[in-house]
Amino acid sequence: MLFLQLLVNGIQVGALYALTAVGFSLIFGSTRIFHVAHGATFTLAGYVFYELYSVAGAPWIAALAAATAGAGIFGVLVDRFVYAPIQRHEGSFFTVFVASFGITIVVQNLVGTAFGRGFVSISSPLSRSVELAPGLYAPPTAAISVLAAVVCFVGLHFFLTRTHVGMALRALSENPDLVRVFGLDPRRLSSYAFALGSLLVVPGALLTGATAGLSPALGNHVMLISLAATIVGGVGSLRGAACGGLLLGLAENLALWQLDPQWSEAVTFVVLFLFIVFRPAGFFGRVATQ
């Protein structure tokens, strides 16, 4: 029964990892910007929801709307006012990375100052487990996590394949120069990518807040997993990032079946290293040719 329990836990965690990883992969794939501050977006969304729903007592739908708007706006603002100026002055990839890292630190400290540096959680009966069978517990948030991931991925797939903006984003990831030739504005498309990628962290942030809780440094772990999942899934592949996130969530939990808990996070990175060594293109990544 322990194995089954860990499998259920792994699917729940993996679904949330998949959502944040797809958001990161979408941004990186479209814009080639290493958006380390993706973790900061996750943290901000969680805390906005917490403050409105748990502290101010606002209806959950209003808090959700605010968290969603906040995440999207933050992503776009970072792109417009931090990354765009650096790229306009021909800043290097490393310069953008350092700027993004700096934003993460600033946001972490601002959140700590505004909301306190301790742990907070979004209290909800949905996080309390129900005993499905002797020794097998699952909270409603497990089903919600999977449902949210499925809905978001179906919506994202529709958006990217059936809308002009979605197709333009896919074109941007393939060939930014050709996108300009067709009269599209890569800068505006970049903003769309950031907005969309940032929106995808919201379900994960809220569900993490309800299950594991929030702390100002939460974004660091999220960022690490998003990056690992993107590589495992294949850089540029959203489907791959989703599979990578799910795989890492499962690996992290199933490792507890036989290994001590101190090794469960290390297993995540062993999986990453195995992919880097034996399948560097990831699940669905494309091998780059010159």
Next chain:
Amino acid sequence: MLTRSRALAGFAAAAIAAFAAAAASADDITIGADLPLSGPNAQYGDIFSQGANLAIADVNADHMLSKTLVMDYEDSQALPQPGVVAANKLVSVVRVPYMLSAFTSVSKAIAPVAERSKTVAVNGGGVGPDLAELGDYFWNVIPLANYEVRAMVPYLVSERKLKRFVLVYVDDPLGDAILKELQTELPKVGGELAGALKIPRDAEQFAGIAARAREAKPEVIYIASFGAQQSQIIKQFRDNGVSQLIVSYSGFDIPAIKQEPEAKGALYTSQRMDWESNDPVTKRFVTEFKAKYGKAPNYYAANYYNAVMLFAILAQGLEKKGEAITGENLLKERKAVGTFNLVGGKTEFQANGSVIMPMQINEVDGKDGHIVH
């Protein structure tokens, strides 16, 4: 015309002036504090510094020393390496004779710096038993974890008839020390350590670990972690079907745990401190702490108040004798005086620089907690 070079020169001059103004003057006595000011354990740094700052204010208000006492805070982030960097700065740049420390791992890392430079380092928060063996210049004003476990285990086994324990402990000297204590103490009273689950310091997901803990069928879950991680463990264990009694050491004595709904009913040990005492030092501390911070004090704040007061008492003694306030002289003075009137009553130092205090067991009740034993 304002050229770029003139603007840069003006900015540099302003920065230098601001820096010079902020630096301690020659009229001050500066001591250091190597505390977590950022990161997941910053809430402890907030609590520690509240006690320390109150003591600084009282020392200066009472004119205990010939000069103004000033604290230089450096950020350890509760991690050994930043802690050593901070300690080196306090010792080599600021040249403090005395510094506050916290967290077992940080204290163990900075102890050689203190010993080498003959700078007194005082811990009021870390509880690893190893902290009693870090040399002449490392002192503890908090009873260490071995005493905490020795208070909790007999109570649970003999009085509450709970014998089967599972330990969830952080990968840190503190966690290792509590594991060792439980392995030693439980068999003595007829208890059993049914499982020991070691977790990384930065772990945040505990649903799977809750499943492992449930598998061992414990009667008690002992949590040996700190900071936000403790709160996460408690919440996720309760959410994932762990209904057994949760117990811990004094690390639970923080607002985040006391107010966490899922922590209600949990037990934790701490040094015995009578907040209602009429002893003038304790009464003054409690009154002033409530007035300044709008809440009741806790043991950590009291320990760091004591740590600063201890310095002031020793330094006052040295000034009366016309001796310089150095680490060496502070050590000699502590050994000569031996017992001090601090918050909580008379505090006596052992030869190894640690204190022994009576312990109590507290229960989390959603407010300030209450004593159960």
